[in-house]
Amino acid sequence: MARKALLISPELCIGCRGCQTACKAWNQLPATKTVNKGTFENPPDLTPNLYNRIRYVEVPSETNMVRWLFVSQRCMHCDDAGCIRICPAPGALFKTKEGAVAFDKNKCIGCKLCVAGCPFNVPRYDEKDKISKCHLCSDRIAEGLSPACAKTCPTGAIAYGDRDELIAKAQKAGYQKLYGEADLGGLGVLYAFKDAPKLYGMIEKPEIPETVLFWHKVLKPLSYIGLAGAVAAAALHYIAIGPKRDEGGE
């Protein structure tokens, strides 16, 4: 099946937050009380009950006093997902056939290692310490529907579809390179940025932490190779040289 993705176009977003609401409605997530901190951005961060949110970035300049960027923030559904790499519980985090990174709370053991593996600071935990994050409405897309956020978005700022088609469409619209096109094997959430990603509050070059990759590639295999090597060395020694016996005295 063709890999699915979301294409986020901040320049089209009007900050209505219909996507936040639709997500909560579909995923049956309660609202959280927040306080006004002098910005329209609300809530201030992802929570276990908030899978996606609009980041409000104010970038006033001489020429444009009110430049306001609205950026959808959520799990990026990485192709090479750090969260899946590091998770010790099989099936707690998994890839759907559409390429979404979904989760199964029953299988999550609440170790929170995925926080350490994720380059985007996405995983959150519910009151039972179970993983909670955007799963690209994996239940909806499995039935051929679009995710609740994309379905609701009135301006097309969140577009859902075949990843390749979305990229082709964006290229036609003049976006040479999309954010997430190639990072981490290709993200499942693409961004059409007109400026540096940093301006939109995104990391320039997302990467799985070096230590996690080193662990995955070197330390993991070394554990059983080392164990087998030690046992083999002992066996070899036993056969070739043999135990220290006392026979014959000194």
Add this chain to the structure above:
Amino acid sequence: MTQYIKKATAAEIINHWLLAGSFFLLAITGFGFLFKLEWMASIFGSFHSMRTIHNWSGVVFIIALLGTVFHYLPVALSWSKDDIEWFKKAGGYLSKGVKVPPQDIINAGQKLFYLFLLISGIVIAASGFVIWLMAGVREWVLISHLLHNIAFDLLVIAIPLHIYLGTLANPGTFRIMVYGTVPVEWARKRHGKWVQRLGY
């Protein structure tokens, strides 16, 4: 009649078994998590219960490890020329009939092994507690995850060798973990200095 001398007290024996038992549980559950082994998890019930067992075995492990400090650390820190000589001859393990210098209640190799175990054991336990108790604190968990796995690799290499040396490679050694005693003649050849100090 064979004459025996006491090499390990009851406290040392019990402590060593606690250390060994907790290490065994930690290592196999560790492999279970490392490679997401469903069959391993099913032995312990589930990945949930395997996590609980792993974490609490860690508590037993660190308590027993700190207990060993009273048993082995002072002697493990006392090095002499004989210890260096012992290493030069590889403890007599690499060929038959090599004579090694007289050793204390534990030999030079055991001293080094103990110091290694103490350090790597503290590292793996401390990093384990960070992963457990500071879950979600990214920077701390990342460095701990790395240290935990490095120490794991070192230990799963070193411990099998330790077990081999304490059983098959040296007949007569394993009984120390059961009875705490060894024949005087056996000890004289392996722990000459200690036997002499005891006045045998």
